[in-house]
Amino acid sequence: MVDWDIRPASVADVEAVAELRALVLRDDLERLGRYDEQRVRQRLRDGFDPRHTWVIEVGGAFAGCVALRQAEDAHWLEHFYLAPHLQGTGIGSGVLRGLLERCDRNGALVRLNVLQDSPARQLYERHGFTVETEDPVDVFMVRKPA
Numbered sequence: 001m002v003d004w005d006i007r008p009a010s011v012a013d014v015e016a017v018a019e020l021r022a023l024v025l026r027d028d029l030e031r032l033g034r035y036d037e038q039r040v041r042q043r044l045r046d047g048f049d050p051r052h053t054w055v056i057e058v059g060g061a062f063a064g065c066v067a068l069r070q071a072e073d074a075h076w077l078e079h080f081y082l083a084p085h086l087q088g089t090g091i092g093s094g095v096l097r098g099l100l101e102r103c104d105r106n107g108a109l110v111r112l113n114v115l116q117d118s119p120a121r122q123l124y125e126r127h128g129f130t131v132e133t134e135d136p137v138d139v140f141m142v143r144k145p146a
Helices: 011-031 037-047 091-105 120-126
Strands: 005-008 053-058 061-070 075-082 110-115 130-134 138-143
Touching (some): 011 110, 061 091, 091 110
Antiparallel strands (some): 005 053, 110 138, 130 138
16 A cells, blocks of 8 residues: 545645646546547636645655535535556545545535546445436436445
8 A cells, every 4th residue: 555645735736636637537538529638627727626625645746636525415526536657556445435434424425426437436336336317428426424
């Protein structure tokens, strides 16, 4: 297991997160015929809120991010990206487990959406998420508090 840490995001992190998003989502978006080099970054910039976002660091260097935004009926897990060379090392599971434990203590439902046929769906299913609805592009998942 790789040693990692998590810290609150700042406005200064937006470009690093936008670049990582473009890298991580490229294959899935191309497969779905929806990749646009500028749009993939701008959508992140438009929705980035450091108040709900954490940066994942490995060895003090930027390695990923995750956001947990409270909505009326649930928390939304968003912008969960990890550098490709670190995927499969247990970092994603560790970060997700910590966030879900916090939501469980608060009795909060957690929702997310993942692109159709994305390998990330397996991570979410291992952590108790189930499919709520889907469309040709997205799978909307939900997890009840443990």
